Amino acid sequence: MTVPERVGVYGGGRMGAGIAHAFALAGADVSVIEGSEETAGAARERIAASLAKAAEKGVEARGRAAVGVDARALADCTLVVEAVPELPDLKREVLERIAVAAPEAAIGSNTSSLSIDGLAGALDDPSRLIGLHFFNPVPVSDLVEIVVGARTADELVGRARGWVEGLGKTAITVRDSPGFASSRLGVALALEAMRMLDEGVASAEDIDTAMTLGYRHPAGPLRTTDIVGLDVRLAIAEHLEQELGPRFAPPRVLRDKVAAGQLGRKTGQGFYAW
The missing domain is CATH 3.40.50.720 (NAD(P)-binding Rossmann-like Domain)
Structure with a gap:
């Protein structure tokens, strides 16, 4: 074609x-x-x-x-x-x-x-x-x-x-449905990774490594969030929370980083330093 x-x-x-x-x-x-x-x-x-x-x-x-x-x-x-x-x-x-x-x-x-x-x-x-x-x-x-x-x-x-x-x-x-297929699944994984980071379960690097080596993802959910942009992920999460309920509520760490201007790769700092 x-x-x-x-x-x-x-x-x-x-x-x-x-x-x-x-x-x-x-x-x-x-x-x-x-x-x-x-x-x-x-x-x-x-x-x-x-x-x-x-x-x-x-x-x-x-x-x-x-x-x-x-x-x-x-x-x-x-x-x-x-x-x-x-x-x-x-x-x-x-x-x-x-x-x-x-x-x-x-x-x-x-x-x-x-x-x-x-x-x-x-x-x-x-x-x-x-x-x-x-x-x-x-x-x-x-x-x-x-x-x-x-x-x-x-x-x-x-x-x-x-x-x-x-x-x-x-x-x-x-x-046509909230978050389609890709954003809905990608954001769900990223939000859970952020909650784990907030709870001190593991570092950002180790959470991401769990997915890259354990599940063969090309990049972990937190690094991917940095690439996409934390502000973009926050806007999608807020939309999905409104449409699908509290399981998509943005974690505090995401709101705090966006408020501080730490938007990921495009600003040089997110969950990682770029």
């Missing part, structure tokens, strides 16, 4: 830049939209550095990625993926902009936990929306979680699986 010739990405942060990178490598011409010239410049540098790193390893992009602030650049895209922070109101606002700028495009949401059906209310045609949950770091991650809303068009699910295959990644398909 192949990816669309023209793909849009709304949001050029770490996730959006990674999604743009993946589609450009696979041969798509990608338009990345940012909210200001300043953030567009940062996104441009982020994507260029990522593609240059791939080229050093002998992997050349077959497409290209351009960054701008005018959403009209999305007009002829077959697919537009929103990749803005996990804030429901912001995502709905961006989805409305995408629907206007790219009236014929399929729309993917890179949400890791928010309801696709809830976000679809921002669109006149909710059949256009599908969850495309990429994983960080996108260029080397093998998985994309396809989330199917109640009103997502059946044919779009098949097309989405083809696009993921065209990226050289594996798709899993899940019904």
Whole structure:
């Protein structure tokens, strides 16, 4: 399968830049939209550095990625993926902009936990929306979680699986539900690891080693939380607590670290020093 010739990405942060990178490598011409010239410049540098790193390893992009602030650049895209922070109101606002700028495009949401059906209310045609949950770091991650809303068009699910295959990644398909499959399981494990750390059961290093050596996880739950971002994990946990109950209540250590600005790898300190 192949990816669309023209793909849009709304949001050029770490996730959006990674999604743009993946589609450009696979041969798509990608338009990345940012909210200001300043953030567009940062996104441009982020994507260029990522593609240059791939080229050093002998992997050349077959497409290209351009960054701008005018959403009209999305007009002829077959697919537009929103990749803005996990804030429901912001995502709905961006989805409305995408629907206007790219009236014929399929729309993917890179949400890791928010309801696709809830976000679809921002669109006149909710059949256009599908969850495309990429994983960080996108260029080397093998998985994309396809989330199917109640009103997502059946044919779009098949097309989405083809696009993921065209990226050289594996798709899993899940019904729209709180936390989907990946975030729900990943957060449950991470929260229990944090409770164990709080209770003095073991150090962060030993808790993680239990999972990497004992269960063959590529990274332990606390190190993974640092990579994902403690603020991101906190927002997901709060959402899941609201939807599924107190078993997803964020531990105090997570709230304290986020309040202190210790967000993981992106700030240099989380459960580990980076």
